[in-house]
Amino acid sequence: MSDWTLFEVFVRSKHGLNHKHVGSVHAADAAMAMENARELYTRRSEGVSIWVVPSAAITASSPDEKEPLFDPSDDKVYRHATFYELPKEVGHM
Amino acid sequence: MYAQLVDTGVKRLKTLEEMSPEERAFQEKIDAEIKIEPKNWMPDGYRRTLIRQISQHAHSEIVGMLPEKNWLTRAPNFKRKLQLLAKIQDEGGHGLYLYSAMETLGADRDEEVAKLHSGEVKYSSIFNYPALSWADMGTIGWLVDGAAIVNQVVLQRTSYGPYSRAMIRICKEESFHQRQGYQILLHMMRNGTDEQKAMVQDSINRFWWPALMMFGPHDSDSPNSAQSMAWKIKRMSNDDLRQRFIDQTIPQLELLGCTVPDPDLKWNAERGHYDFGEIDWSEFYDVVKGNGPCNRDRLRIRRKAIEEGTWVREAASAYAAKQKQKNAAA
Ligand SMILES: [Fe+2]
Ligand SMILES: [Fe+2]
Ligand SMILES: [Fe+2]
Numbered sequence: 001m002s003d004w005t006l007f008e009v010f011v012r013s014k015h016g017l018n019h020k021h022v023g024s025v026h027a028a029d030a031a032m033a034m035e036n037a038r039e040l041y042t043r044r045s046e047g048v049s050i051w052v053v054p055s056a057a058i059t060a061s062s063p064d065e066k067e068p069l070f071d072p073s074d075d076k077v078y079r080h081a082t083f084y085e086l087p088k089e090v091g092h093m
Numbered sequence: 094m095y096a097q098l099v100d101t102g103v104k105r106l107k108t109l110e111e112m113s114p115e116e117r118a119f120q121e122k123i124d125a126e127i128k129i130e131p132k133n134w135m136p137d138g139y140r141r142t143l144i145r146q147i148s149q150h151a152h153s154e155i156v157g158m159l160p161e162k163n164w165l166t167r168a169p170n171f172k173r174k175l176q177l178l179a180k181i182q183d184e185g186g187h188g189l190y191l192y193s194a195m196e197t198l199g200a201d202r203d204e205e206v207a208k209l210h211s212g213e214v215k216y217s218s219i220f221n222y223p224a225l226s227w228a229d230m231g232t233i234g235w236l237v238d239g240a241a242i243v244n245q246v247v248l249q250r251t252s253y254g255p256y257s258r259a260m261i262r263i264c265k266e267e268s269f270h271q272r273q274g275y276q277i278l279l280h281m282m283r284n285g286t287d288e289q290k291a292m293v294q295d296s297i298n299r300f301w302w303p304a305l306m307m308f309g310p311h312d313s314d315s316p317n318s319a320q321s322m323a324w325k326i327k328r329m330s331n332d333d334l335r336q337r338f339i340d341q342t343i344p345q346l347e348l349l350g351c352t353v354p355d356p357d358l359k360w361n362a363e364r365g366h367y368d369f370g371e372i373d374w375s376e377f378y379d380v381v382k383g384n385g386p387c388n389r390d391r392l393r394i395r396r397k398a399i400e401e402g403t404w405v406r407e408a409a410s411a412y413a414a415k416q417k418q419k420n421a422a423a
Binding site: 022029032043 | 266
């Protein structure tokens with residue numbers, strides 16, 4: 001079975017929410033991956049929609065790139081609403 | 094537990110000073126409760142130990158379906174049959190979640206399954222005991238899944254991300270298993286004939302000690318525990334987990350109106366725990382070595398399932414290849 005394609009499974013738990021990664025399945029093709037994902041990850045109505053994606057099709061950032069990728073945004077506090085202090089009279093904004 | 098004697102290959106813990114810079118950074122991450130993810134650097138021993146533990150855990154889920162499947166066609170009514178079927182399907186699912194987690198460490202699923210079938214890798218000793226009566230379906234859900242839950246709740250905090258996430262998913266499903274089992278027993282004790290009540294007691298008598306053995310040897314006889322705890326693969330010792338299980342199970346036992354076959358079991362107010370008698374460790378090691386009542390049969394059925402399913406897998410591959418060709422031509 002290891003020679004079958006590995007698929008990553010994403011499930012949308014409710015209408016209006018994002019698909020979320022839940023795990024993976026092996027399958028001979030995409031249709032079978034869908035059936036396997038349904039049996040394995042939504043036995044208790046955990047979802048309203050499933051995506052299956054061949055794992056090999058995903059490009060992931062590597063842990064060594066963590067600093068160059070994510071550090072630059074750490075010192076940009078002005079990108080957050082809480083950075084801007086306003087007088088009480090303004091009320092909720 | 095579901096993985097009872099996992100060898101770390103480490104005889105003595107290294108101090109932070111003795112570690113290479115990589116190892117030290119790794120250990121500091123663990124100490125800070127930061128999860129290790131598949132692409133992160135990790136010591137070979139950590140990777141090997143995890144593959145062993147997760148594969149044993151997965152095999153246990155899969156082999157664990159066998160004692161119960163015996164009763165699917167013998168369930169007392171349709172409702173119980175559906176419940177048991179759902180429970181068994183969950184266990185198959187647990188095995189698959191765990192095999193997936195194991196694969197993120199670079200292990201090959203077919204190779205690991207082959208190791209199970211050759212006897213090189215074990216599964217939990219508990220599944221080498223037979224399910225002889227319908228009451229055993231209750232006792233297994235209540236005691237065996239109950240013991241597994243005690244272990245798995247703690248493993249939700251294990252240091253390896255994919256293993257921890259598989260445990261969280263599994264724990265959500267387990268409490269159904271334990272409750273359906275306990276309810277089977279409670280129903281028999283409250284509404285059953287004398288014979289049925291005796292069947293419950295007999296079942297508990299047979300499963301009590303094997304359930305306690307699920308937690309593995311005493312801490313003093315677990316040479317690999319120190320490293321597994323330092324790596325936070327394990328989060329609580331065998332003896333502590335066993336005590337926790339006993340403490341929470343005895344009140345449920347009393348509610349059933351049953352007893353366990355241990356004359357030394359009694360509440361110790363000073364310790365705030367139940368005292369209990371010594372486990373027959375020779376039985377435990379005998380079963381682990383392959384000489385339990387059902388070891389050979391369990392492996393025979395697993396091998397047969399793989400062999401007899403070969404044509405299905407081949408047909409699926411052939412169909413997929415044909416479809417691909419067709420789509421390419423269109
Ligand atoms: Fe399970
Ligand atoms: Fe189980
Ligand atoms: Fe279970």
